[in-house]
Amino acid sequence: MEKSIEEVITEETSLRLQEMSVKDYPFPEKADKKDAAAILLLVAGCAVLILLCMTGVIV
């Protein structure tokens, strides 16, 4: 009997999750602290510029 679309998707998803659960599965390279620092610096820098506009220092 032919499988339904839902069964096909579930079966394939299950296989892929099994593949991911293997100990040496190659997950994508992780982001590091440098990325976090760059995000914080960018957000803080922009926030300062916005505050300068809001307080009328930059007109």
Add this chain to the structure above:
Amino acid sequence: MAKTGYNEYIRQETITGTVPMVAKDRQYSFWDLFLTTSGFSIATWCYTQGAYVAQYLSFRQMLINIFCFNIIWVMIECIPVFFSVRYGIDLWIWLRSVLGRKGVAILATVISMANFGWYAVDSQLFASSMINLFGAFGITMNAAFWKPVLGVLCVVLGTLIALGGPEVIKWTNRFLVTALLIVGAIVVAICFTAVPIKEMLAVQPDTSLYSTRLGAFMLSAEGNVAFAFSWSTQALVLPRLARSEKSGYWATSLAYGVVAPFFVAAGGVMAIAMFVKAGYYESDPTVMLATLAGPGFSLLSLLMVAFANIGTQGTGSYVNCMIVKSGLPNVSYKLLVFLAMIYVSALTIWGWVMDHFGSFISCAAYIQGPIIGMTVVDYLIVKKRKISLKSLYQIDGKNAYAFTNGFNLVGLGCILISFVTCVVFIYNPLTAEIKSPIFLAVTGSGYTAICGGLLYWLASLTPLRSYMLRDRNELDIV
């Protein structure tokens, strides 16, 4: 199902569906993702947004308003991209754990229906720019007839790109974005050549929008925050294809946070240059280029308007159909793309969204805002970057995200409270009425994100925590 058909079906479901991506499926480098996402984000609405902001702010404040609000919110809303790249799944699959499966099915459809409004604007701008372009060369077109015809043509061409899937989208955008960035730089150079920067800096902003400079600054910010939010629910579809978390995050956030605002700023610069030269603000790049540099240069708008808008239609159709699919996985991708084509064509001919652009983007942002807040809080604080993938897909009998008949009442409650309190007490986008000084600190859209995230975090500190976190003993893939 025959073996070949089965394999092809799985391939389609992976690329254009809900099945998680595994190592072998990751095909996008930083540049592939950056160019594709940039191509998606560049459209004529950038110029509309820029021209709108340009009227009410000084030149310096305009640039800071456009870039800084966009960078802050895009950087924040893209944080969950790390998660999306790692497990190869879209935000909406993860949101099953925040809103429940049925909650996602309803909200994904509602938000995509709203997102498609942007594409109706896109195609209408395409049509009017094309009519203006022909006008610049002395060919008068009957707008009543040609506007809907050209608008629908833009939608149909975009649909053909969407049907090609990510590989076609990737190559279309590789060419397109490179050309567009060059044209954008040329356009800004033309503005500064046609009008001295000293005269642009001397333009006094229109104070009729709000009596104080802060009011005008924050009302303009509302537009930019809503603009930044508009990417949020679509932002995690393409990064699933990235090869590393780093490239996925930076390619996505730089495209939405810097490239799109660059074109908004280009629209602002053009509008101010037009004001100095012609005495009025103009948002159509075809008219601006014809006035500032002569009709020959308006041909550049063929790239800026025609190719950009068709590329955006294609990528946008792919991304939004993917969002709907995450809630309704059994519906075929091709069918969704065709339905989207009919829906966007109808919106284009109707014209309501274009006529109520400001209200439309804020209303859409008010639903997206709480989802952004909850997503970031859930990822970093509540679930601490760990989720049960098997429960997300209900595999091996795992069902930690069933909640109440498929609805997570806590998540849905946070969205409802944020939306209603913002409209009633902070800022009503339909009447453009500021109701609280809170608006002058964070904008209305910003409030919805902060409120949604805060409520969700507070709920996790109460006995509701056990309702929200039923998955803690099922975290098998980390």
